Amino acid sequence: MRFLVARCRVDYVGRLTAHLPEATRVIMVKADGSVLIHADGGSYKPLNWMSPPCAIRVSPGEADGDVEIWTVENKAGETLVITIHDILHASEHDLGVDPGLVKDGVEAHLQALLAAQVERLGEGWRLVRREWPTAIGPVDLMCRDGSGLAVAVEIKRRAEIDGVEQLTRYLDLLNRDPLLAPVRGILAAQEIKPQARVLAQDRGIECVVLDYDEMRGHDDPGTRLF
Amino acid sequence: MRFLVARCRVDYVGRLTAHLPEATRVIMVKADGSVLIHADGGSYKPLNWMSPPCAIRVSPGEADGDVEIWTVENKAGETLVITIHDILHASEHDLGVDPGLVKDGVEAHLQALLAAQVERLGEGWRLVRREWPTAIGPVDLMCRDGSGLAVAVEIKRRAEIDGVEQLTRYLDLLNRDPLLAPVRGILAAQEIKPQARVLAQDRGIECVVLDYDEMRGHDDPGTRLF
DNA sequence: TTATCAATCTCGCAA
DNA sequence: TTGCGAGGTTGATAA
Numbered sequence: 001m002r003f004l005v006a007r008c009r010v011d012y013v014g015r016l017t018a019h020l021p022e023a024t025r026v027i028m029v030k031a032d033g034s035v036l037i038h039a040d041g042g043s044y045k046p047l048n049w050m051s052p053p054c055a056i057r058v059s060p061g062e063a064d065g066d067v068e069i070w071t072v073e074n075k076a077g078e079t080l081v082i083t084i085h086d087i088l089h090a091s092e093h094d095l096g097v098d099p100g101l102v103k104d105g106v107e108a109h110l111q112a113l114l115a116a117q118v119e120r121l122g123e124g125w126r127l128v129r130r131e132w133p134t135a136i137g138p139v140d141l142m143c144r145d146g147s148g149l150a151v152a153v154e155i156k157r158r159a160e161i162d163g164v165e166q167l168t169r170y171l172d173l174l175n176r177d178p179l180l181a182p183v184r185g186i187l188a189a190q191e192i193k194p195q196a197r198v199l200a201q202d203r204g205i206e207c208v209v210l211d212y213d214e215m216r217g218h219d220d221p222g223t224r225l226f
Numbered sequence: 227m228r229f230l231v232a233r234c235r236v237d238y239v240g241r242l243t244a245h246l247p248e249a250t251r252v253i254m255v256k257a258d259g260s261v262l263i264h265a266d267g268g269s270y271k272p273l274n275w276m277s278p279p280c281a282i283r284v285s286p287g288e289a290d291g292d293v294e295i296w297t298v299e300n301k302a303g304e305t306l307v308i309t310i311h312d313i314l315h316a317s318e319h320d321l322g323v324d325p326g327l328v329k330d331g332v333e334a335h336l337q338a339l340l341a342a343q344v345e346r347l348g349e350g351w352r353l354v355r356r357e358w359p360t361a362i363g364p365v366d367l368m369c370r371d372g373s374g375l376a377v378a379v380e381i382k383r384r385a386e387i388d389g390v391e392q393l394t395r396y397l398d399l400l401n402r403d404p405l406l407a408p409v410r411g412i413l414a415a416q417e418i419k420p421q422a423r424v425l426a427q428d429r430g431i432e433c434v435v436l437d438y439d440e441m442r443g444h445d446d447p448g449t450r451l452f
Numbered sequence: 453t454t455a456t457c458a459a460t461c462t463c464g465c466a467a
Numbered sequence: 468t469t470g471c472g473a474g475g476t477t478g479a480t481a482a
Contacts, residue, residue: 001252001266003229005319015460016331024321026227028252031266039324040227040257044275045477047327049460051269078460089319093231095250098265101273105242107473137471138466157473165391166472195455241475271462275475304475333458363456364481383458386471392457419470 002029005089010037010048014078020048022085029056031095035072035080050080061085105212111140111155113215114188118143120215121153121186121208139170150174151184159189159207164199171205228255231315236263236274240304246274248311255282257321261298261306276306287311331438337366337381339441340414344369346441347379347412347434365396376400377410385415385433390425397431 004027010020020037025047028036032052039047054074061067061083070082111130118125124146132142132152141153152174154167167185174183185205187196192207200207230253236246246263251273254262258278265273280300287293287309296308337356344351350372358368358378367379378400380393393411400409411431413422418433426433 001264003252005321012460016329018330018460019328021325021328023324024319025324026229026254026319026321028264030264030268034267034269036264036270038227038254038256038262040321041260041278041324042256042258043260043277043477044262044270044272045461046270047324049270051460051462052267089317091315091317093250093252093315095231095252095266098249098251098267098273099247102245102247103242103475104244105475162388162391165388193455238475244475269462271476277475277477329460331460421470 001031001095002090002092003027004029004084004087006084007086007088008037009083009085011081011083012048012050012078013081014076018048022083024088027082033072035070035082037082048080050074050078107155107157110157110190110210110212110215113212114153114155114210115141117215117218120210121151121188122146125151134170134173136169136173137166139174145184149182149184150180151186153186153188155210156187156189157191159187159192159196159200161193161196161199163187163189164196164203164205167200167205168203227257227321228316228318229253230255230310230313232310233312233314234263235309235311237307237309238274238276238304239307240302244274250314253308259298261296261308263308274306276300276304333381333383336383336416336436336438336441339438340379340381340436341367343441343444346436347377347414348372351377360396360399362395362399363392365400371410375408375410376406377412379412379414381436382413382415383417385413385418385422385426387419387422387425389413389415390422390429390431393426393431394429 007024009022012018026038033054034052035050036046037048050072054072057071059069061069065085067084072080115127115130118127122145126144128142130141131138139152140155143151145151152170156163171183171185175181186208187200187205188208188210190210190212197207233250235248238244252264259280260278261276262272263274276298280298283297285295287295291311293310298306341353341356344353348371352370354368356367357364365378366381369377371377378396382389397409397411401407412434413426413431414434414436416436416438423433
Protein backbone atom coordinates (compact mmCIF):
# COMPACT_ATOMS: atom_id res chain seq x y z
CA MET A 1 0.00 0.00 0.00
CA ARG A 2 1.21 3.45 -0.92
CA PHE A 3 0.24 6.47 1.12
CA LEU A 4 0.55 10.03 -0.22
CA VAL A 5 -0.30 13.44 1.14
CA ALA A 6 -0.36 15.90 -1.74
CA ARG A 7 -1.91 19.04 -3.16
CA CYS A 8 -3.88 17.76 -6.12
CA ARG A 9 -6.80 18.13 -8.50
CA VAL A 10 -8.91 15.10 -9.44
CA ASP A 11 -11.22 14.38 -12.37
CA TYR A 12 -13.43 11.30 -12.57
CA VAL A 13 -15.16 10.31 -15.79
CA GLY A 14 -17.27 7.19 -15.65
CA ARG A 15 -20.75 6.51 -14.37
CA LEU A 16 -20.86 10.26 -13.86
CA THR A 17 -18.32 13.02 -14.16
CA ALA A 18 -16.92 14.65 -11.04
CA HIS A 19 -14.20 17.15 -10.26
CA LEU A 20 -12.16 18.04 -7.20
CA PRO A 21 -10.51 21.47 -7.19
CA GLU A 22 -6.94 21.75 -5.98
CA ALA A 23 -6.46 21.07 -2.28
CA THR A 24 -4.32 19.01 0.07
CA ARG A 25 -5.61 15.44 0.34
CA VAL A 26 -4.64 11.90 1.23
CA ILE A 27 -4.15 9.46 -1.62
CA MET A 28 -4.15 5.73 -0.78
CA VAL A 29 -3.09 3.23 -3.42
CA LYS A 30 -3.84 -0.36 -2.49
CA ALA A 31 -2.04 -3.45 -3.72
CA ASP A 32 -4.95 -4.35 -6.00
CA GLY A 33 -4.60 -1.01 -7.81
CA SER A 34 -7.59 0.68 -6.21
CA VAL A 35 -7.17 4.34 -5.33
CA LEU A 36 -8.88 6.29 -2.54
CA ILE A 37 -8.76 10.06 -2.15
CA HIS A 38 -9.68 11.22 1.33
CA ALA A 39 -10.15 14.62 2.91
CA ASP A 40 -9.72 15.24 6.62
CA GLY A 41 -13.42 14.78 7.34
CA GLY A 42 -16.58 13.12 6.15
CA SER A 43 -17.18 9.49 6.94
CA TYR A 44 -15.55 6.43 5.47
CA LYS A 45 -16.53 7.30 1.93
CA PRO A 46 -13.67 8.90 0.02
CA LEU A 47 -14.15 12.13 -1.92
CA ASN A 48 -13.22 10.21 -5.03
CA TRP A 49 -11.94 6.75 -5.79
CA MET A 50 -11.35 4.02 -8.35
CA SER A 51 -12.37 0.44 -7.70
CA PRO A 52 -10.14 -2.47 -8.62
CA PRO A 53 -8.94 -3.89 -10.84
CA CYS A 54 -7.32 -0.90 -12.45
CA ALA A 55 -4.06 0.25 -13.99
CA ILE A 56 -2.17 3.40 -13.07
CA ARG A 57 -0.14 5.34 -15.63
CA VAL A 58 2.11 8.14 -14.44
CA SER A 59 3.11 10.99 -16.76
CA PRO A 60 4.90 14.30 -16.15
CA GLY A 61 2.83 17.35 -15.22
CA GLU A 62 1.88 19.69 -18.04
CA ALA A 63 1.03 22.98 -16.35
CA ASP A 64 3.54 24.97 -14.31
CA GLY A 65 4.05 23.54 -10.86
CA ASP A 66 2.33 20.19 -11.53
CA VAL A 67 4.68 17.41 -10.54
CA GLU A 68 2.97 14.49 -12.22
CA ILE A 69 -0.34 13.26 -13.59
CA TRP A 70 -1.76 9.86 -12.62
CA THR A 71 -4.26 8.30 -14.97
CA VAL A 72 -6.12 5.45 -13.29
CA GLU A 73 -8.33 3.34 -15.53
CA ASN A 74 -10.42 0.28 -14.75
CA LYS A 75 -11.86 -2.45 -16.99
CA ALA A 76 -15.18 -0.62 -17.46
CA GLY A 77 -13.28 2.26 -19.06
CA GLU A 78 -13.84 4.64 -16.17
CA THR A 79 -10.95 7.00 -15.56
CA LEU A 80 -9.64 8.95 -12.62
CA VAL A 81 -7.07 11.62 -13.43
CA ILE A 82 -5.07 12.91 -10.48
CA THR A 83 -2.99 16.01 -11.16
CA ILE A 84 -0.40 16.22 -8.40
CA HIS A 85 0.89 19.68 -7.67
CA ASP A 86 2.94 19.05 -4.58
CA ILE A 87 3.88 15.97 -2.60
CA LEU A 88 4.01 16.55 1.17
CA HIS A 89 4.45 12.93 2.23
CA ALA A 90 4.95 9.59 0.54
CA SER A 91 5.45 6.16 2.05
CA GLU A 92 4.93 2.52 1.15
CA HIS A 93 3.87 -0.29 3.47
CA ASP A 94 3.64 -4.05 3.25
CA LEU A 95 0.43 -5.25 4.92
CA GLY A 96 -0.06 -8.81 3.75
CA VAL A 97 -3.41 -10.53 3.36
CA ASP A 98 -6.10 -9.69 5.90
CA PRO A 99 -7.90 -12.54 7.71
CA GLY A 100 -11.14 -10.59 7.35
CA LEU A 101 -14.06 -9.49 9.43
CA VAL A 102 -16.23 -11.74 11.61
CA LYS A 103 -19.81 -10.40 11.87
CA ASP A 104 -22.70 -11.22 14.13
CA GLY A 105 -26.22 -9.88 14.32
CA VAL A 106 -27.21 -9.58 10.69
CA GLU A 107 -30.39 -10.72 9.05
CA ALA A 108 -29.04 -14.17 8.18
CA HIS A 109 -28.44 -14.82 11.87
CA LEU A 110 -31.92 -13.60 12.75
CA GLN A 111 -33.32 -15.98 10.17
CA ALA A 112 -31.32 -18.94 11.54
CA LEU A 113 -32.40 -18.15 15.10
CA LEU A 114 -36.08 -17.76 14.23
CA ALA A 115 -36.00 -20.92 12.11
CA ALA A 116 -34.86 -22.80 15.22
CA GLN A 117 -37.46 -21.05 17.40
CA VAL A 118 -40.61 -20.84 15.23
CA GLU A 119 -42.70 -21.46 18.36
CA ARG A 120 -42.03 -17.76 19.06
CA LEU A 121 -44.57 -17.05 16.32
CA GLY A 122 -47.26 -19.22 17.91
CA GLU A 123 -47.89 -22.46 19.74
CA GLY A 124 -47.69 -25.62 17.69
CA TRP A 125 -46.02 -23.86 14.76
CA ARG A 126 -43.47 -25.77 12.73
CA LEU A 127 -40.91 -24.82 10.11
CA VAL A 128 -41.46 -26.18 6.60
CA ARG A 129 -38.25 -24.70 5.18
CA ARG A 130 -35.96 -21.69 5.06
CA GLU A 131 -35.57 -19.88 1.72
CA TRP A 132 -38.75 -21.37 0.21
CA PRO A 133 -38.26 -20.87 -3.55
CA THR A 134 -40.78 -18.98 -5.68
CA ALA A 135 -40.61 -17.56 -9.21
CA ILE A 136 -40.00 -14.07 -7.80
CA GLY A 137 -37.48 -15.02 -5.13
CA PRO A 138 -37.20 -17.04 -1.93
CA VAL A 139 -39.56 -16.62 1.02
CA ASP A 140 -37.43 -16.31 4.18
CA LEU A 141 -39.37 -18.88 6.19
CA MET A 142 -42.31 -21.05 5.18
CA CYS A 143 -44.18 -22.39 8.21
CA ARG A 144 -47.41 -24.09 9.24
CA ASP A 145 -49.30 -22.54 12.11
CA GLY A 146 -50.99 -24.45 14.94
CA SER A 147 -53.99 -25.25 12.77
CA GLY A 148 -51.87 -26.36 9.82
CA LEU A 149 -52.27 -23.23 7.67
CA ALA A 150 -49.32 -22.12 5.53
CA VAL A 151 -47.54 -18.95 6.71
CA ALA A 152 -44.95 -16.98 4.75
CA VAL A 153 -42.54 -15.14 7.06
CA GLU A 154 -40.45 -12.20 5.86
CA ILE A 155 -37.56 -11.36 8.19
CA LYS A 156 -35.88 -7.96 8.35
CA ARG A 157 -33.56 -6.32 10.81
CA ARG A 158 -35.55 -3.11 10.31
CA ALA A 159 -38.84 -3.54 8.47
CA GLU A 160 -39.73 -0.69 6.15
CA ILE A 161 -42.35 -0.20 3.49
CA ASP A 162 -40.50 -2.15 0.80
CA GLY A 163 -40.45 -5.19 3.09
CA VAL A 164 -44.25 -5.11 3.11
CA GLU A 165 -44.30 -4.76 -0.68
CA GLN A 166 -41.98 -7.74 -0.98
CA LEU A 167 -44.08 -9.96 1.26
CA THR A 168 -47.25 -8.80 -0.52
CA ARG A 169 -45.81 -9.98 -3.86
CA TYR A 170 -44.94 -13.36 -2.32
CA LEU A 171 -48.42 -13.74 -0.82
CA ASP A 172 -50.13 -12.79 -4.10
CA LEU A 173 -48.16 -15.51 -5.83
CA LEU A 174 -48.40 -18.17 -3.12
CA ASN A 175 -52.16 -17.73 -2.79
CA ARG A 176 -52.58 -18.70 -6.43
CA ASP A 177 -51.31 -22.16 -5.51
CA PRO A 178 -54.36 -24.27 -4.51
CA LEU A 179 -52.10 -26.64 -2.58
CA LEU A 180 -50.93 -23.81 -0.32
CA ALA A 181 -53.77 -21.29 -0.19
CA PRO A 182 -54.81 -19.67 1.99
CA VAL A 183 -51.34 -18.38 3.00
CA ARG A 184 -50.93 -16.04 5.98
CA GLY A 185 -48.17 -13.44 6.00
CA ILE A 186 -45.95 -12.41 8.88
CA LEU A 187 -43.44 -9.57 8.92
CA ALA A 188 -40.86 -10.30 11.62
CA ALA A 189 -38.21 -7.74 12.52
CA GLN A 190 -36.16 -6.27 15.34
CA GLU A 191 -37.74 -2.94 14.51
CA ILE A 192 -40.83 -2.14 12.46
CA LYS A 193 -41.25 1.39 11.07
CA PRO A 194 -44.72 2.91 11.73
CA GLN A 195 -45.47 3.29 8.00
CA ALA A 196 -44.58 -0.34 7.39
CA ARG A 197 -46.81 -1.44 10.25
CA VAL A 198 -49.77 0.55 8.92
CA LEU A 199 -49.38 -0.79 5.39
CA ALA A 200 -48.96 -4.35 6.69
CA GLN A 201 -52.14 -4.19 8.77
CA ASP A 202 -54.00 -2.69 5.80
CA ARG A 203 -53.01 -5.77 3.83
CA GLY A 204 -53.77 -8.30 6.53
CA ILE A 205 -50.10 -8.97 7.27
CA GLU A 206 -49.22 -9.60 10.91
CA CYS A 207 -46.23 -7.89 12.53
CA VAL A 208 -43.92 -9.54 15.04
CA VAL A 209 -41.09 -7.73 16.82
CA LEU A 210 -38.08 -9.98 17.49
CA ASP A 211 -35.83 -9.61 20.53
CA TYR A 212 -32.44 -10.52 19.13
CA ASP A 213 -30.63 -10.76 22.45
CA GLU A 214 -33.32 -12.97 23.94
CA MET A 215 -33.38 -15.19 20.86
CA ARG A 216 -29.60 -15.54 21.00
CA GLY A 217 -29.93 -16.45 24.68
CA HIS A 218 -32.20 -19.34 23.75
CA ASP A 219 -29.91 -20.43 20.94
CA ASP A 220 -28.65 -24.00 21.32
CA PRO A 221 -25.21 -24.19 19.66
CA GLY A 222 -25.73 -27.92 19.15
CA THR A 223 -28.65 -27.44 16.78
CA ARG A 224 -27.41 -24.17 15.25
CA LEU A 225 -28.03 -23.99 11.53
CA PHE A 226 -24.78 -22.23 10.62
CA MET B 227 -5.11 13.55 10.03
CA ARG B 228 -3.11 10.81 11.69
CA PHE B 229 -1.91 7.83 9.70
CA LEU B 230 -0.80 4.58 11.32
CA VAL B 231 0.40 1.24 10.06
CA ALA B 232 0.16 -1.30 12.85
CA ARG B 233 -0.44 -4.90 13.81
CA CYS B 234 -3.76 -4.77 15.61
CA ARG B 235 -6.97 -6.47 16.63
CA VAL B 236 -10.28 -4.62 16.38
CA ASP B 237 -13.64 -5.15 18.08
CA TYR B 238 -16.77 -3.24 17.15
CA VAL B 239 -19.88 -3.33 19.34
CA GLY B 240 -22.86 -1.32 18.14
CA ARG B 241 -25.52 -1.97 15.56
CA LEU B 242 -23.85 -5.37 15.30
CA THR B 243 -20.77 -6.92 16.81
CA ALA B 244 -17.73 -7.57 14.64
CA HIS B 245 -14.17 -8.69 15.24
CA LEU B 246 -10.91 -8.41 13.30
CA PRO B 247 -8.18 -10.90 14.23
CA GLU B 248 -4.63 -9.62 14.58
CA ALA B 249 -3.04 -8.48 11.33
CA THR B 250 -1.16 -5.52 9.88
CA ARG B 251 -3.52 -2.75 8.84
CA VAL B 252 -3.76 0.95 8.11
CA ILE B 253 -5.48 3.13 10.70
CA MET B 254 -6.60 6.62 9.63
CA VAL B 255 -7.78 9.09 12.24
CA LYS B 256 -9.43 12.16 10.76
CA ALA B 257 -9.64 15.59 12.32
CA ASP B 258 -13.33 15.09 13.15
CA GLY B 259 -12.46 12.02 15.25
CA SER B 260 -13.62 9.42 12.75
CA VAL B 261 -11.47 6.31 12.43
CA LEU B 262 -11.00 4.10 9.36
CA ILE B 263 -9.27 0.71 9.38
CA HIS B 264 -8.17 -0.41 5.94
CA ALA B 265 -6.60 -3.57 4.61
CA ASP B 266 -4.53 -3.65 1.44
CA GLY B 267 -7.50 -4.64 -0.71
CA GLY B 268 -11.23 -4.42 -1.03
CA SER B 269 -12.88 -1.30 -2.29
CA TYR B 270 -13.27 2.03 -0.56
CA LYS B 271 -15.17 0.59 2.37
CA PRO B 272 -12.93 0.06 5.38
CA LEU B 273 -12.80 -3.27 7.22
CA ASN B 274 -14.06 -1.41 10.24
CA TRP B 275 -14.65 2.21 11.18
CA MET B 276 -16.26 4.70 13.52
CA SER B 277 -18.28 7.62 12.20
CA PRO B 278 -17.97 11.09 13.69
CA PRO B 279 -18.46 12.61 16.09
CA CYS B 280 -16.57 10.35 18.46
CA ALA B 281 -14.04 10.43 21.26
CA ILE B 282 -10.83 8.39 21.43
CA ARG B 283 -9.41 7.21 24.75
CA VAL B 284 -5.94 5.63 24.79
CA SER B 285 -4.93 3.21 27.55
CA PRO B 286 -1.90 0.93 28.00
CA GLY B 287 -2.02 -2.58 26.55
CA GLU B 288 -3.02 -5.35 28.94
CA ALA B 289 -1.71 -8.55 27.32
CA ASP B 290 1.96 -9.17 26.65
CA GLY B 291 3.20 -7.34 23.57
CA ASP B 292 0.19 -5.04 23.23
CA VAL B 293 1.41 -1.47 23.04
CA GLU B 294 -1.84 0.38 23.63
CA ILE B 295 -5.61 0.08 23.44
CA TRP B 296 -7.75 2.71 21.72
CA THR B 297 -11.38 2.92 22.73
CA VAL B 298 -13.37 4.94 20.22
CA GLU B 299 -16.95 5.77 21.19
CA ASN B 300 -19.60 7.83 19.43
CA LYS B 301 -22.76 9.53 20.66
CA ALA B 302 -24.96 6.51 19.95
CA GLY B 303 -22.86 4.49 22.39
CA GLU B 304 -21.23 2.35 19.71
CA THR B 305 -17.64 1.42 20.49
CA LEU B 306 -14.60 0.43 18.49
CA VAL B 307 -11.74 -1.07 20.48
CA ILE B 308 -8.39 -1.19 18.69
CA THR B 309 -5.72 -3.26 20.41
CA ILE B 310 -2.39 -2.19 18.94
CA HIS B 311 0.33 -4.79 19.07
CA ASP B 312 3.01 -3.12 17.03
CA ILE B 313 3.37 0.26 15.33
CA LEU B 314 5.20 0.11 12.02
CA HIS B 315 4.56 3.67 10.90
CA ALA B 316 2.97 6.78 12.36
CA SER B 317 2.65 10.25 10.90
CA GLU B 318 0.42 13.29 11.19
CA HIS B 319 -0.63 15.64 8.41
CA ASP B 320 -2.40 18.98 8.18
CA LEU B 321 -4.86 18.94 5.28
CA GLY B 322 -7.19 21.88 5.84
CA VAL B 323 -10.77 22.13 4.67
CA ASP B 324 -11.64 20.51 1.35
CA PRO B 325 -13.53 22.56 -1.27
CA GLY B 326 -15.60 19.46 -2.04
CA LEU B 327 -16.71 17.43 -5.02
CA VAL B 328 -18.55 18.80 -8.05
CA LYS B 329 -20.81 16.18 -9.63
CA ASP B 330 -22.60 15.90 -12.94
CA GLY B 331 -24.92 13.27 -14.33
CA VAL B 332 -27.04 12.33 -11.33
CA GLU B 333 -30.82 11.92 -11.17
CA ALA B 334 -31.50 15.57 -10.34
CA HIS B 335 -29.71 16.57 -13.53
CA LEU B 336 -31.67 14.02 -15.58
CA GLN B 337 -34.89 15.45 -14.19
CA ALA B 338 -33.89 19.03 -15.05
CA LEU B 339 -32.93 18.01 -18.60
CA LEU B 340 -36.12 16.03 -19.22
CA ALA B 341 -38.27 18.83 -17.76
CA ALA B 342 -36.79 21.13 -20.40
CA GLN B 343 -37.25 18.54 -23.15
CA VAL B 344 -40.62 16.88 -22.42
CA GLU B 345 -41.24 16.66 -26.17
CA ARG B 346 -38.90 13.64 -25.99
CA LEU B 347 -41.83 11.78 -24.40
CA GLY B 348 -44.21 12.65 -27.25
CA GLU B 349 -45.26 15.38 -29.65
CA GLY B 350 -47.26 18.22 -28.20
CA TRP B 351 -46.44 17.25 -24.62
CA ARG B 352 -46.02 19.98 -22.05
CA LEU B 353 -44.69 20.13 -18.53
CA VAL B 354 -47.19 20.97 -15.80
CA ARG B 355 -44.58 20.98 -13.00
CA ARG B 356 -41.56 19.26 -11.52
CA GLU B 357 -41.93 17.66 -8.07
CA TRP B 358 -45.76 17.57 -8.20
CA PRO B 359 -46.74 17.19 -4.54
CA THR B 360 -48.92 14.31 -3.34
CA ALA B 361 -49.66 12.98 0.14
CA ILE B 362 -47.19 10.13 -0.36
CA GLY B 363 -44.40 12.18 -1.89
CA PRO B 364 -43.61 14.26 -4.97
CA VAL B 365 -44.10 12.98 -8.51
CA ASP B 366 -40.90 13.76 -10.45
CA LEU B 367 -42.68 15.31 -13.46
CA MET B 368 -46.37 15.95 -14.05
CA CYS B 369 -47.13 16.44 -17.76
CA ARG B 370 -49.99 16.65 -20.23
CA ASP B 371 -49.71 14.53 -23.35
CA GLY B 372 -50.63 15.64 -26.88
CA SER B 373 -54.32 14.99 -26.21
CA GLY B 374 -54.27 16.80 -22.86
CA LEU B 375 -54.24 13.71 -20.61
CA ALA B 376 -52.32 13.90 -17.33
CA VAL B 377 -49.09 11.88 -17.20
CA ALA B 378 -47.02 11.12 -14.09
CA VAL B 379 -43.34 10.59 -14.94
CA GLU B 380 -40.97 8.82 -12.58
CA ILE B 381 -37.29 9.41 -13.38
CA LYS B 382 -34.49 7.10 -12.33
CA ARG B 383 -30.90 6.74 -13.38
CA ARG B 384 -31.38 2.97 -13.29
CA ALA B 385 -35.02 1.85 -12.99
CA GLU B 386 -35.59 -1.24 -10.83
CA ILE B 387 -38.66 -2.90 -9.40
CA ASP B 388 -39.09 -0.45 -6.52
CA GLY B 389 -39.32 2.41 -9.02
CA VAL B 390 -42.34 0.70 -10.57
CA GLU B 391 -43.88 0.17 -7.13
CA GLN B 392 -43.33 3.84 -6.33
CA LEU B 393 -44.96 5.05 -9.55
CA THR B 394 -47.82 2.58 -9.04
CA ARG B 395 -48.57 4.09 -5.63
CA TYR B 396 -48.58 7.58 -7.16
CA LEU B 397 -50.91 6.50 -9.97
CA ASP B 398 -53.30 4.78 -7.55
CA LEU B 399 -53.56 8.01 -5.61
CA LEU B 400 -53.66 10.41 -8.55
CA ASN B 401 -56.37 8.41 -10.30
CA ARG B 402 -58.67 8.96 -7.32
CA ASP B 403 -58.66 12.69 -8.17
CA PRO B 404 -61.54 13.30 -10.62
CA LEU B 405 -59.84 16.49 -11.83
CA LEU B 406 -56.79 14.52 -12.96
CA ALA B 407 -58.02 11.02 -13.82
CA PRO B 408 -57.26 9.20 -15.96
CA VAL B 409 -53.52 9.58 -15.30
CA ARG B 410 -50.97 7.77 -17.47
CA GLY B 411 -47.67 6.61 -16.00
CA ILE B 412 -44.22 6.75 -17.55
CA LEU B 413 -41.02 5.29 -16.15
CA ALA B 414 -38.08 7.17 -17.68
CA ALA B 415 -34.50 6.06 -17.03
CA GLN B 416 -31.06 5.75 -18.55
CA GLU B 417 -31.31 2.02 -17.92
CA ILE B 418 -34.37 -0.13 -17.18
CA LYS B 419 -33.87 -3.54 -15.55
CA PRO B 420 -35.79 -6.36 -17.32
CA GLN B 421 -37.85 -7.20 -14.22
CA ALA B 422 -38.84 -3.56 -13.83
CA ARG B 423 -39.87 -3.42 -17.48
CA VAL B 424 -42.02 -6.54 -17.18
CA LEU B 425 -43.76 -5.32 -14.03
CA ALA B 426 -44.31 -1.87 -15.57
CA GLN B 427 -45.91 -3.30 -18.70
CA ASP B 428 -48.08 -5.58 -16.58
CA ARG B 429 -49.40 -2.46 -14.87
CA GLY B 430 -49.86 -0.38 -18.00
CA ILE B 431 -46.86 1.83 -17.25
CA GLU B 432 -44.85 2.90 -20.28
CA CYS B 433 -41.05 2.72 -20.27
CA VAL B 434 -38.78 5.31 -21.87
CA VAL B 435 -35.00 4.98 -22.08
CA LEU B 436 -33.18 8.32 -21.81
CA ASP B 437 -29.94 9.09 -23.63
CA TYR B 438 -28.16 11.36 -21.17
CA ASP B 439 -25.39 12.46 -23.52
CA GLU B 440 -27.87 13.34 -26.26
CA MET B 441 -30.13 15.17 -23.80
CA ARG B 442 -27.15 17.15 -22.52
CA GLY B 443 -26.25 17.94 -26.12
CA HIS B 444 -29.66 19.54 -26.60
CA ASP B 445 -29.44 21.40 -23.34
CA ASP B 446 -29.69 25.16 -23.70
CA PRO B 447 -27.68 26.74 -20.89
CA GLY B 448 -29.82 29.89 -21.17
CA THR B 449 -32.99 28.09 -20.11
CA ARG B 450 -31.31 25.63 -17.76
CA LEU B 451 -33.31 25.10 -14.61
CA PHE B 452 -30.34 24.88 -12.24
C1' DT C 453 -34.41 16.79 14.16
C1' DT C 454 -36.59 13.44 11.40
C1' DA C 455 -37.98 11.16 7.18
C1' DT C 456 -37.16 10.03 2.61
C1' DC C 457 -34.56 8.69 -1.33
C1' DA C 458 -30.38 8.30 -4.36
C1' DA C 459 -25.72 6.19 -4.75
C1' DT C 460 -19.54 6.12 -9.23
C1' DC C 461 -23.41 2.91 -3.60
C1' DT C 462 -20.45 -1.83 -1.76
C1' DC C 463 -20.81 -6.56 -0.55
C1' DG C 464 -22.25 -11.24 -0.53
C1' DC C 465 -24.77 -15.02 -2.30
C1' DA C 466 -26.95 -17.83 -5.65
C1' DA C 467 -28.55 -19.16 -10.19
C1' DT D 468 -21.51 -13.25 -15.25
C1' DT D 469 -25.65 -11.41 -13.72
C1' DG D 470 -29.26 -10.58 -10.61
C1' DC D 471 -31.02 -9.56 -6.19
C1' DG D 472 -31.22 -8.02 -1.48
C1' DA D 473 -28.83 -6.25 2.74
C1' DG D 474 -26.07 -2.69 4.75
C1' DG D 475 -22.97 -0.67 11.29
C1' DT D 476 -25.21 1.35 4.45
C1' DT D 477 -23.65 6.90 3.63
C1' DG D 478 -25.14 11.29 1.96
C1' DA D 479 -28.28 14.92 0.56
C1' DT D 480 -32.57 17.25 0.77
C1' DA D 481 -37.05 18.49 2.30
C1' DA D 482 -40.54 18.60 5.89
